[in-house]
Amino acid sequence: MGETTKRHEGRVAFITGGVSGLGFGIARALSNAGFRLALSYRNEDYRAQAEDWFREEKREIPLFVKLDVTDRARFAEVAEEIEAAFGRLHVLVNNAGVSVFGPTDTATHADYDWIMGVNFGGVANGLVALLPLLKRTGKGGHVVNVASMAAYLSGPQAGIYTASKFAVRGLTESLRYNLAPEGIGVSLLCPGLTRTNAWDSAFRRPDAFAHSGFEDIDPEALTEFGKAFDLGMDPLEVGEKTLKGIEENRGLIFSHPEYAEDFEEIYRTSLAALPDEEAPPERLEIERLRREANRASAAGQAISLADLT
Incomplete structure (x- = not known):
């Protein structure tokens, strides 16, 4: 993994949440292929660590833009900053999200507003802000909306998270039809377990959404749950599979192979319900x-x- 090639030299990509975890894996894969990058961030330490990697690899330092993806006014400013810096945009990756779990039957409006606002609203805000520049850049552009296998698979502790990913899936599948006449591709990326720190989102819950209906966070239990992520796929591998999906203009990008049993059950259950x-x-x-x-x-x-x- 990580082989450097210049086949996309001069093309520009913007990745939300691109300085850590999956977003940084995608950023490295695109940089390895020659893309110039704009990366959004919220955490200064993660931004600094990402910048160190680009410097050590003797790459062009990305345009780093501080952004809360729920902030529509700031998103509009970011679009202007990207156009001012590069004059064009070829690939938009709506990646930023939160992984928060709890029983749906006890959820409050704050739980819905936060999780849906970031995971679905952040994607919608990215499209509204950046699609005009992507369209002006012309044919050959691409949008990747990052969901997860939760866009297909539900469970008792992930109701709102799953709803947000189902929503991203439906939006993305429809958007692909809308942008095909423009010569712009659209992909839904649904990764499985990936070696990231996504599990600790609950520790970073904004004060505005503090009134949760979920159980109080047990730091030890959540940290123990997070150890499962250590077994996940390398984010760079997911990033390289994402780039391949972009190059092949695939509407659906699955990075993990371990879900055949689930899809067989979905297929059988769906047909039987007709x-x-x-x-x-x-x-x-x-x-x-x-x-x-x-x-x-x-x-x-x-x-x-x-x-x-």
């Missing part, structure tokens, strides 16, 4: 038109509501 009866011809025709419109959109044709009926 009523065993004939659908009327009129409804079948509507669904045929929908499928045709989707295929035409994926091929680069702009689709309107009139094409769906």
Whole structure:
């Protein structure tokens, strides 16, 4: 891993949360391929450590921009800073997120607002702020929205987190149709267990969202849970698989192979849930038109509501 090539020399990428964890793995993979980078951060120590890596590797120092991805006004400023620094943007990676767990039935509005605001709202804010520059840069651009395998797999301790990732999945799959006529690719990245510090998000809960319905944090239990992340995939490997997905314009990027059993169960359960009866011809025709419109959109044709009926 980590082989250096200049096949993307001169292209520009922006990665939110790009100075640590998965974001930094993606940043290193793109830098190894020749990309110039803008990276958002919140933690000064992580930013400094990332800068040290670029300096040690004798790479161009990225444009570091301090950003809370829920801050729409600041996101608009960041878009202007990136355009001023580079004049263009080829790849947008909406990566920043929080991993917070707790039983959904006890969650408060603060739990929903924080987790959904960062994990889904941060992606939406990135699209609103940066898509105009990506479009002005022209064909060949790409958007990667980072979700997780939680975009497909649910569990008893991850209800709001899972909802945020399901939302990112639906948004991304639809956006791919919208941007195909612009010549811009869109990918949903769903990593599995990765060797990062994502597990400690609960320690960094903002005061504005302090009124949680989840149980009080047990630092020892959460730290013990975090040890599982040490067994995860190297973030650089995930980053290199992400770059390959961008280059191949794949709509879906899976980095981990260990989920075949889950997808088989989802497939069987979904088919079994369909009523065993004939659908009327009129409804079948509507669904045929929908499928045709989707295929035409994926091929680069702009689709309107009139094409769906």
